[in-house]
Amino acid sequence: MQLISSIVNSASEFIVLLSKNAEVIIFTAVQYLLIAVPFYLFFYNWNKKKYWHLKIQQRYSENKQIIRDILYSISTIIVFGVVIILLLHASKHGYTLVYKPFNKYGYAWYFISILLMVIVHDAYFYWTHRLLHWKPLFKVVHITHHLSRNPTPFSAYAFHPVEALINVGIVPLVAFTIPAQVSAIVIFTIYQLLINVLGHLGFEILPKGFAQNKLTKWHNTFTHHNLHHQFVKYNYGLYLNFWDRIMKTNHPHYEDHFDKVVERKGNSEIVLNRENDQQTNEVPKPAVTPLQALPDNIEF
Numbered sequence: 001m002q003l004i005s006s007i008v009n010s011a012s013e014f015i016v017l018l019s020k021n022a023e024v025i026i027f028t029a030v031q032y033l034l035i036a037v038p039f040y041l042f043f044y045n046w047n048k049k050k051y052w053h054l055k056i057q058q059r060y061s062e063n064k065q066i067i068r069d070i071l072y073s074i075s076t077i078i079v080f081g082v083v084i085i086l087l088l089h090a091s092k093h094g095y096t097l098v099y100k101p102f103n104k105y106g107y108a109w110y111f112i113s114i115l116l117m118v119i120v121h122d123a124y125f126y127w128t129h130r131l132l133h134w135k136p137l138f139k140v141v142h143i144t145h146h147l148s149r150n151p152t153p154f155s156a157y158a159f160h161p162v163e164a165l166i167n168v169g170i171v172p173l174v175a176f177t178i179p180a181q182v183s184a185i186v187i188f189t190i191y192q193l194l195i196n197v198l199g200h201l202g203f204e205i206l207p208k209g210f211a212q213n214k215l216t217k218w219h220n221t222f223t224h225h226n227l228h229h230q231f232v233k234y235n236y237g238l239y240l241n242f243w244d245r246i247m248k249t250n251h252p253h254y255e256d257h258f259d260k261v262v263e264r265k266g267n268s269e270i271v272l273n274r275e276n277d278q279q280t281n282e283v284p285k286p287a288v289t290p291l292q293a294l295p296d297n298i299e300f
Ligand SMILES: [Zn+2]
Pocket: 129, 133, 142, 146, 228, 232
């Protein structure tokens, strides 16, 4: 009986905490919309002819895909918001390593902590992403994200709620292990959101040579994740092209695909009619569905 009443008490405290901090969920939504919507409008509405040659897959996404992605994004924002509310609560009671005075650990640490958060998140994303490609998990969870073969900025948060929970796991991981100033966490969050939206932009905006240059090749291009949506079993990384290189999971023609897109002149076939959703043969679309592209056993 005591157990039941303590469960009821905890549940009601949890609901009160959520209702008192509902603005965090709104803030999470606004932050996402402020980045995803301008990129969508700029490339898909205002400049669709001008930059069409930079469209990685030379065809439009279907409207039903965009609507489905937006609906899944709403559930993702709720999951992210709830976890952030719990974390803020933990932080208020001194359970995390988040701090406010800028010079608490020196200014050098401020920048190192941002770099460290990116490196830790890159490893976290790569390995949880590989896990999500394990067939039983893929069929139930990660397939939601892969339903979009030709992603738009609205695909960035199109996750099954379980995947949303796994993805937001980086926030408590960082908050409990890396001492970081509040604004350093904000910079890290904006960078990850920007890379996530650009990875789903559908257009390549990086300069020629980026994927081959000795230094820049270690950062992913936006073609890199687009190829993941097309071919499924390659290119699992987020920011850096580190884990895909050492685990040999880069698409074998990744650099060639990137070069093909950025070297395309403004004379590629323009397919502006969404109803006639045809594609040119610039970047071939694989004939398989996301599920067929998976091997029968664990893909590690
Ligand atoms: Zn995937």
